[in-house]
Amino acid sequence: MSETELPAHDIAESELDADDRLKPEFVSAVLDAVEADDVETVRALVEPLHPADLADLFELVPGEQRPALASAVADRLDGDVLAEMNDWVRDALIESLEPHQVADLAAELDTDDAVAIIEDLDETDQRAVLRALDPDDRAAIEEALSYPEESAGRLMQRELIAVPEHWSVGDVLDFLRGSESLATDFWEIFVVDPAHRPVGTCQLSWILRSPRSVSVSDVMKREQTLIPVDMDQEEVALRFQKYALISAAVVDGSGRLVGVITVDDIVHIIQEEAGEDALLLSGAGEGDINQPVLESYRTRVRWLVTNLFTALVASTIIALFEDTIARMVALATLMPIVAGVGGNAGTQTMAVTVRALATNQLTQSNTVRSILREIQVALMNGATIALLIGIGVSLVFGNPWLGAVIGAAMMTNILIAGLAGVLVPLTLERFGADPAVASSVFVTMTTDSMGFLAFLGLATVAGLTG
Known part of the structure; x- marks a missing residue:
């Protein structure tokens, strides 16, 4: 069998x-x-x-x-x-x-x-x-x-427990035990005023441990995080993370309690938003293996077409130096290294920036400091990679000037990549666009184009092909 x-x-x-x-x-x-x-x-x-x-x-x-x-x-x-x-x-x-x-x-x-x-x-x-x-x-x-x-x-869920603040703990317990139509799963009880506006919360543990005669207003916590009904779910998730919430009241425009959001819903949102940003950076759309083939095709092909046109920019720059490349074939061998390493450096910075924007770590208050930080990182990375590639090319090709040119080009491109990786997402975000959607296209175009321009331009100026 x-x-x-x-x-x-x-x-x-x-x-x-x-x-x-x-x-x-x-x-x-x-x-x-x-x-x-x-x-x-x-x-x-x-x-x-x-x-x-x-x-x-x-x-x-x-x-x-x-x-x-x-x-x-x-x-x-x-x-x-x-x-x-x-x-x-x-x-x-x-x-x-x-x-x-x-x-x-x-x-x-x-x-x-x-x-x-x-x-x-x-x-x-x-x-x-x-x-x-x-x-x-x-x-x-x-x-x-x-x-x-x-x-x-x-x-939000509409199923919640709300009681007036003039009730006693005993009134609350009798209410919970005597009403069959109440919500079955809840962690806290919301206390409301006569206009049904939340004024505090009581955890179930406080209710169970307090004498029946104690007033709800004496055991409730008045400080609470209220969620506007029209707030974006990503911002809601950030509030849950920041304040370590289990549940939170949702209020309408007049401040009335209309629902509750619980942490089990937020776990799904955090997972969805994190995966969504990663997939958008790659242009893969939702990236779900259960998504219909035609929808996956439509989502991905438009970014591939966009990439095709941005790649033409880099191709045009290479064409400008066609004579230079023809006179020194080694340049064609080394060009992809400059563009590839610069692209990776830009992607690293872009991923960090997009995540910082998504989690509200990067705001107008620390934008300048963040840009300066990325410039410092780019300078150190560029110096390290430029030194390694410069020495390597000098030894392999027996041409110290070629090593110096590619080292300078690498340094320049990694610095540009660092700036593009932080400035492109910031610019898109400032204009109201999702920085996770289009950043990779513009960063890749910048690093490829500037990498080729720096390397071939310096080689021409240095007279390596003469």
Whole structure:
């Protein structure tokens, strides 16, 4: 009997490897059962899986087999699984479901997770799903959809606990125990004034450890971090990181409490934003392996076309020195070294700058100091690399002047690369553009062009080809 033909219970006991990833043989066993239309075996195999692992299973199987798998495990395909699923996989799967099925799933979720499922549907399907929801859920989701994408309003949950400040600890405990419709997962209780504006917070541990007769206003913490409903989710994540928050109140324009954001939502945002910036620097778009091929093509090809035109700038500079290169072939051999090392130096500085901008480490207050710092780093790097390449070229080609020229060109290009790596992202950011999107294109063009110009220009001036 092969591994994929093992009894269901044997495979279920070892579905994960040492890194908590689903084993290939387990995935194969599930696919074999799906292809054989053996629903009972499929259910037995996936029964012990955590919702996050079941979501991973959907991502690992081919797209054309996901609807059949979803049909076989319909009883396990709940909101918790969809909340853990890759966005592209989830969107494709939801498109295959009926509106009432999507509505049933959305009703099980917190508002933020329900919005994530519904917001990407086309307008017709979105309306159909909203009609299938009960009035309270529909009103909450419609309100969330009215806020800008990637804002605190889309990210927040409406399910929270808020009490008036004149209550006692005993009143709060009786309220929590006597109300069945309250939020089930929460870390702190928000204290509000008569206008429903937050005036403080109480951790559950404080409530549980305080006598019943003590007033809530005496145990609450009045200092709190309030999140405007229209704040960008990246800025929200930075606040959670800076102030080590577990949860935070979200307020509307009038200061009224409208929702809460919790740290489990922020972990996903931090991961998404960090990965997004890295991928944007490379021009790879979202870089998701589940993204449709045509969308990946459209995202990547436009930056490759842009790179093609910027590369023509460097090519034009080389053409200006065609006669110089023809008289000394060694220049053609050494040109890529100058441009390549300069490009790497620029990429290093650019990555540091983009990250500093994303995390609010680099602001108008320390811009000049940061630029001077990068110039110092570039000068030290340039001196080191210039010395090494100058000595190496002098020994290999037996031409000290050639070594001096390439050393000077390398020093010049690394200094320019350092300046470009910090100034290009800063300039884009000042004009309201995302510095992670286009920085690499302009930095690469600058280092290549200036590297060739410095090397070939110095070689011509020095008369090496005469």
